[in-house]
Amino acid sequence: MTGFESEVNGGVKGGGGGLMDDIEADRELISKEMSAGKGGGGERGGGGGPRNPVALTDLATHMADFAADREWDQFHSPRNLLLALVGEVGELSEIFQWKGEVPRGLADWNEADKEHLGEELSDVLLYLVRLADVCDIDLGTAALRKLQKNALKYPVSLCKGSS
Numbered sequence: 022m023t024g025f026e027s028e029v030n031g032g033v034k035g036g037g038g039g040l041m042d043d044i045e046a047d048r049e050l051i052s053k054e055m056s057a058g059k060g061g062g063g064e065r066g067g068g069g070g071p072r073n074p075v076a077l078t079d080l081a082t083h084m085a086d087f088a089a090d091r092e093w094d095q096f097h098s099p100r101n102l103l104l105a106l107v108g109e110v111g112e113l114s115e116i117f118q119w120k121g122e123v124p125r126g127l128a129d130w131n132e133a134d135k136e137h138l139g140e141e142l143s144d145v146l147l148y149l150v151r152l153a154d155v156c157d158i159d160l161g162t163a164a165l166r167k168l169q170k171n172a173l174k175y176p177v178s179l180c181k182g183s184s
Contacts (some may be wrong), residue, residue, distance in 0.1 A: 052147070066122055070182070077150055078161070080146070080147065081150050082162075084151045084154065085154060091142060097151065098155070099155055102151055104151055105148050106145065106148035106152060109141065113141040113145055116134075116138055
Protein backbone atom coordinates (compact mmCIF):
# COMPACT_ATOMS: atom_id res chain seq x y z
CA MET A 22 0.00 0.00 0.00
CA THR A 23 1.35 3.43 -0.91
CA GLY A 24 1.50 6.34 1.52
CA PHE A 25 -1.29 7.96 -0.47
CA GLU A 26 -3.49 4.87 -0.11
CA SER A 27 -2.68 4.65 3.57
CA GLU A 28 -3.77 8.23 4.23
CA VAL A 29 -6.86 7.93 2.03
CA ASN A 30 -8.03 4.58 3.40
CA GLY A 31 -6.90 4.94 6.99
CA GLY A 32 -4.29 2.24 6.52
CA VAL A 33 -6.73 -0.40 5.27
CA LYS A 34 -6.64 -1.18 1.55
CA GLY A 35 -10.14 -0.80 0.23
CA GLY A 36 -11.33 0.53 3.60
CA GLY A 37 -14.09 3.07 3.51
CA GLY A 38 -17.68 3.10 2.52
CA GLY A 39 -17.54 3.40 -1.22
CA LEU A 40 -16.89 6.02 -3.85
CA MET A 41 -18.26 9.01 -1.94
CA ASP A 42 -16.09 8.22 1.09
CA ASP A 43 -13.10 7.86 -1.23
CA ILE A 44 -13.83 11.21 -2.84
CA GLU A 45 -14.22 12.90 0.53
CA ALA A 46 -10.98 11.33 1.76
CA ASP A 47 -9.20 12.54 -1.38
CA ARG A 48 -10.53 16.06 -0.78
CA GLU A 49 -9.33 16.00 2.82
CA LEU A 50 -5.88 14.77 1.79
CA ILE A 51 -5.55 17.44 -0.89
CA SER A 52 -6.70 20.09 1.58
CA LYS A 53 -4.10 18.89 4.12
CA GLU A 54 -1.36 18.92 1.48
CA MET A 55 -2.27 22.44 0.36
CA SER A 56 -2.29 23.65 3.98
CA ALA A 57 1.11 22.04 4.49
CA GLY A 58 2.54 23.76 1.43
CA LYS A 59 2.44 20.73 -0.86
CA GLY A 60 -0.22 21.94 -3.28
CA GLY A 61 -1.28 25.01 -5.25
CA GLY A 62 -0.24 26.67 -8.42
CA GLY A 63 3.18 28.20 -7.94
CA GLU A 64 3.95 31.92 -7.77
CA ARG A 65 2.24 32.62 -11.10
CA GLY A 66 -0.41 29.93 -10.68
CA GLY A 67 -4.15 30.51 -10.69
CA GLY A 68 -7.05 29.62 -8.57
CA GLY A 69 -6.99 32.49 -6.11
CA GLY A 70 -5.92 30.29 -3.19
CA PRO A 71 -2.56 29.56 -1.60
CA ARG A 72 0.18 29.40 -4.19
CA ASN A 73 2.70 26.71 -3.45
CA PRO A 74 4.76 24.79 -5.97
CA VAL A 75 3.70 21.28 -6.92
CA ALA A 76 6.35 18.91 -8.24
CA LEU A 77 5.52 17.11 -11.47
CA THR A 78 6.91 13.95 -9.89
CA ASP A 79 4.35 14.24 -7.07
CA LEU A 80 1.54 14.62 -9.60
CA ALA A 81 2.85 11.62 -11.54
CA THR A 82 2.96 9.52 -8.37
CA HIS A 83 -0.57 10.50 -7.37
CA MET A 84 -1.84 9.80 -10.89
CA ALA A 85 -0.11 6.40 -10.99
CA ASP A 86 -1.58 5.49 -7.59
CA PHE A 87 -5.01 6.76 -8.63
CA ALA A 88 -4.96 4.61 -11.79
CA ALA A 89 -3.56 1.53 -10.01
CA ASP A 90 -6.13 1.71 -7.21
CA ARG A 91 -8.91 1.65 -9.81
CA GLU A 92 -7.16 -0.95 -12.02
CA TRP A 93 -7.06 1.54 -14.91
CA ASP A 94 -3.43 0.86 -15.88
CA GLN A 95 -4.68 -1.58 -18.49
CA PHE A 96 -6.32 1.33 -20.30
CA HIS A 97 -3.47 3.82 -19.92
CA SER A 98 -1.54 3.10 -23.09
CA PRO A 99 0.30 6.08 -24.59
CA ARG A 100 -2.21 6.23 -27.45
CA ASN A 101 -5.26 6.19 -25.16
CA LEU A 102 -3.77 8.83 -22.87
CA LEU A 103 -2.93 11.04 -25.84
CA LEU A 104 -6.46 10.78 -27.20
CA ALA A 105 -7.87 11.60 -23.76
CA LEU A 106 -5.50 14.57 -23.56
CA VAL A 107 -6.68 15.85 -26.95
CA GLY A 108 -10.29 15.52 -25.78
CA GLU A 109 -9.52 17.58 -22.68
CA VAL A 110 -7.78 20.25 -24.79
CA GLY A 111 -11.01 20.41 -26.79
CA GLU A 112 -13.01 20.98 -23.59
CA LEU A 113 -10.54 23.69 -22.59
CA SER A 114 -10.90 25.32 -26.01
CA GLU A 115 -14.69 25.41 -25.64
CA ILE A 116 -14.33 27.75 -22.67
CA PHE A 117 -12.65 30.38 -24.86
CA GLN A 118 -14.67 29.75 -28.01
CA TRP A 119 -16.58 32.84 -29.17
CA LYS A 120 -15.18 35.06 -26.43
CA GLY A 121 -12.79 37.03 -28.65
CA GLU A 122 -9.62 38.22 -26.99
CA VAL A 123 -9.55 37.60 -23.25
CA PRO A 124 -7.45 39.91 -21.05
CA ARG A 125 -4.76 38.52 -18.78
CA GLY A 126 -5.98 37.84 -15.28
CA LEU A 127 -9.57 37.28 -16.47
CA ALA A 128 -10.74 40.32 -14.48
CA ASP A 129 -14.21 40.23 -16.03
CA TRP A 130 -14.77 36.51 -15.36
CA ASN A 131 -16.85 35.32 -12.41
CA GLU A 132 -15.47 32.81 -9.88
CA ALA A 133 -17.51 29.90 -11.27
CA ASP A 134 -16.05 30.43 -14.76
CA LYS A 135 -12.52 30.69 -13.33
CA GLU A 136 -13.05 27.51 -11.33
CA HIS A 137 -14.29 25.71 -14.47
CA LEU A 138 -11.20 26.92 -16.35
CA GLY A 139 -8.98 25.66 -13.54
CA GLU A 140 -10.63 22.24 -13.70
CA GLU A 141 -10.15 21.94 -17.45
CA LEU A 142 -6.54 23.15 -17.24
CA SER A 143 -5.99 20.56 -14.50
CA ASP A 144 -7.45 17.79 -16.67
CA VAL A 145 -5.01 18.71 -19.45
CA LEU A 146 -2.07 18.85 -17.05
CA LEU A 147 -2.92 15.55 -15.37
CA TYR A 148 -3.27 13.67 -18.65
CA LEU A 149 0.01 15.21 -19.90
CA VAL A 150 1.83 14.21 -16.71
CA ARG A 151 0.36 10.69 -16.87
CA LEU A 152 1.32 10.32 -20.54
CA ALA A 153 4.89 11.40 -19.80
CA ASP A 154 5.08 8.99 -16.86
CA VAL A 155 3.75 6.04 -18.89
CA CYS A 156 6.27 6.87 -21.64
CA ASP A 157 9.07 7.11 -19.02
CA ILE A 158 9.79 10.75 -19.88
CA ASP A 159 10.95 13.10 -17.14
CA LEU A 160 8.64 15.94 -18.13
CA GLY A 161 10.29 18.59 -15.96
CA THR A 162 13.76 17.85 -17.37
CA ALA A 163 12.41 17.65 -20.92
CA ALA A 164 10.67 21.02 -20.51
CA LEU A 165 13.81 22.69 -19.16
CA ARG A 166 15.85 21.19 -22.00
CA LYS A 167 13.31 22.52 -24.51
CA LEU A 168 13.51 26.00 -22.95
CA GLN A 169 17.30 25.90 -23.33
CA LYS A 170 16.99 24.91 -27.00
CA ASN A 171 14.46 27.69 -27.60
CA ALA A 172 16.78 30.23 -25.95
CA LEU A 173 19.51 29.27 -28.41
CA LYS A 174 17.12 29.22 -31.36
CA TYR A 175 15.52 32.56 -30.46
CA PRO A 176 18.20 34.71 -28.78
CA VAL A 177 16.97 37.89 -27.09
CA SER A 178 19.27 40.02 -29.27
CA LEU A 179 17.46 38.82 -32.41
CA CYS A 180 13.94 38.58 -31.05
CA LYS A 181 13.35 41.42 -28.61
CA GLY A 182 11.12 44.07 -30.13
CA SER A 183 9.85 41.82 -32.93
CA SER A 184 6.67 39.82 -32.99
